[in-house]
Amino acid sequence: MPASQMISGIGFGEFKNQYNHFQSVYFSNHSIDSSEALLADNTYFAFNDPFQLIIELGIFGFIIFFIFFIFLLKRFISDFKIDFFGNDYLKGAYMTVFCFLIGSLFSYPFQILSFLPLFILSIVIIFKRKRGQLFMVQSKIFRLPYKVWLIYPVIAAGFVFIVLKITDAYQLSSEADQLSKAGFKKKSVSVYSRLSKNLIIDPNTYYKYAIELANLKKTDSAIIMLNKSMQYLYNDQSATLMANLYYEKGLQNLADSFYRQAVFINPKSFRNRFDLFQFYVEMNKKSEAIYWGNSILNMPIKIASRTVVQIKKETYNLLNQINN
16 A cells, blocks of 8 residues: 555545555565465455554544544443443443444454444444433333434435335346346346446446446447446456456557456466466467466465366466477
8 A cells, every 4th residue: 555545545435446456566566376375365355344444544544443432432431330230222232332343353344234223223322322211212112302203204215215226226137147147148238238327236237237248249338337347346357357358459468467467466366377378378478478377387276176177287288389
C-alpha cells in the first residue's frame, strides 16, 4: 500500500477490489515459488474487521473504532455496577456485541449483511435504554414516542422495496445462468442486459455478463462490462478473461500484462501459469515460454488432480517441441 494511503485509507469497501492489485504488484517483485506465494490466493477480506476498517479509512477508521470501543467499555463498566446481572436483555446485548467484536478479530462478521441487524439492535439496547429499566420495555409494554412509530411504515416500505429488488435480481440471474447452460447465449445476454440496469446488483453479475458477451465475440462490449466488474471485484479470473479479450483484439502487450497479473494474484494456480506459458508459445517468445514452462514443471503439486497432471503433461510436450 502506498504511504499516502496509510493515512487516508484506500476507500470504504475497497479492500476486496484493491487487495489483489497490491498482491499482484508484490509478487511481481518477489518469488512466486516461495512458501508465502504458494499460500496466496484471491483475497476479499482481511479476516480482521477492525484492521480492514483501518486499511479502508486510514487514521479516520482507527479513530472511529477507538472512540466506539471506549464508549462501549465505559458503558459496560457503568452497567456492570448497576443492573447488569438483573437484566437479561442487557446481558444478551453485551454478549452479542462482544461475540461480534471477538469474532471480527479472526473473521469478517461485519461484512455479512444478514448479521448486521442483530449487532445494531444490540447496540441500540445498550445505549438507548434508561438505567434500571429494560430497553424500551416497562411492565412488558412498549412505550415509544408516537414520532418513532411514524417512522416504522417508511422503514418497512423501504425494506420491502429492497427485498423485492434483491429477489428480482436473483431470479433474473438464475434465468440468465440457465439460458447460458442450455446454449441460448443471445437470450442469456438479453437477460443480463436487463439485470445490469437493476438498482441492486451483485458485482459478480457484470463478470458473468462479460463472459456471455465474449462467447458471442462481442469483444469491445465484453471489455466494457469487465472493466465495470473490476471496479467492484478483481481476481485472477477477471485478469485472465481480460487477457483473453485483449489477445483476441491483437493487443498482445495488454494481454501479456493481464496474464501476468493473473499469475501474481494467485501464484499457486497451475492454470494461470499455463495460460501465460501458452500465450508465449503462441507469440513465439521462446525464452519466456521456456521460463514459465519450467516453472510449471518444477512447481510442487499440493493436491493431485487430473487437470494438474494434464497441464504438466502438455507443458512437458510443448517444451520438448520448443527445445527441438
